[in-house]
Amino acid sequence: MPFWLTSRLFFPPLENALVEPNGLLAAGGDLSPERMIQAYRSGIFPWFNENEPILWWSPDPRMVLFPTELKISRSLKKAIKEKIFEIRINHNFRKTMESCAQSKRPDQESTWIESDMIEDYCKLNEMGIAHSIEAYHRENLVGGLYGLCIGQSFFGESMFYNLPEASKACLAKLVEIALKNDFHFIDCQVPTPHLQKMGAGEIPRENFLAKLKNSLSNKPVNLDWNKII
Secondary structure, eight states, X not given: OOEEEOSSOOOOOGGGSOTTXXXXXXXXXXXXXXXXXXXXXXXXXXXXXXXXXXXXXXXXXXXXXXXXXXXXOHHHHHHHHTTOSXXXXXXXXXXXHHHHHHSOOTTOSSOSOOHHHHHHHHHHHHTTSEEEEEEEETTEEEEEEEEXXXXXXXXXXXXXXXXXXXXXXXXXXXXXXXXXXXXXXXXXXSOOHHHHHTTOEEEOHHHHHHHHHHHHHSOOOOOOGGGOO
16 A cells, blocks of 8 residues: 655655556645655656546656657658747646646546646746647647756656647757756656657666756756747
């Protein structure tokens, strides 16, 4: 059984995370900015279905993308070269999250991005911690991703696309930002074929936590996301 959280800002040791399913560590608590920042800084993230208690996870192994290992397919390279999408940063964070929530995923019966979670991540966006990268085609939002920038790393949460290559173009932009600003890694949480094809891979949680500690020990990325072109 997972550890049940109270109003106290506390998470149990990650060694307590269940091997199955996927590193479930704790349940309950809230999605306050303070708790979520503490969670991500500890290698933990929330993920739960509607009408469930908040569930907190720390999987082993962990899926990450190192910026230098991005793989760009021919079709994505063509889309970028022909400027099929206009990429914008934090232009409409809320709509990006809502679009991720509405995106149908074959391995899930329902979305884990429910209305209260959207409000909580929007607060983090207003604080300059959570960010969205969005792809537009003819002024329509057709793809995007969002996550948190903490320390010298980016913690990806979800992505969606309505046109082929749209979400991949957003990830390519994120990697471009990561390379320019010396990000240590992009956390992808759990494996998906989509991310594996783009160069992400699994590493032991112990290695992930060491890299996370190193990322947090350095000076945080001094980046004005709203001025990125």
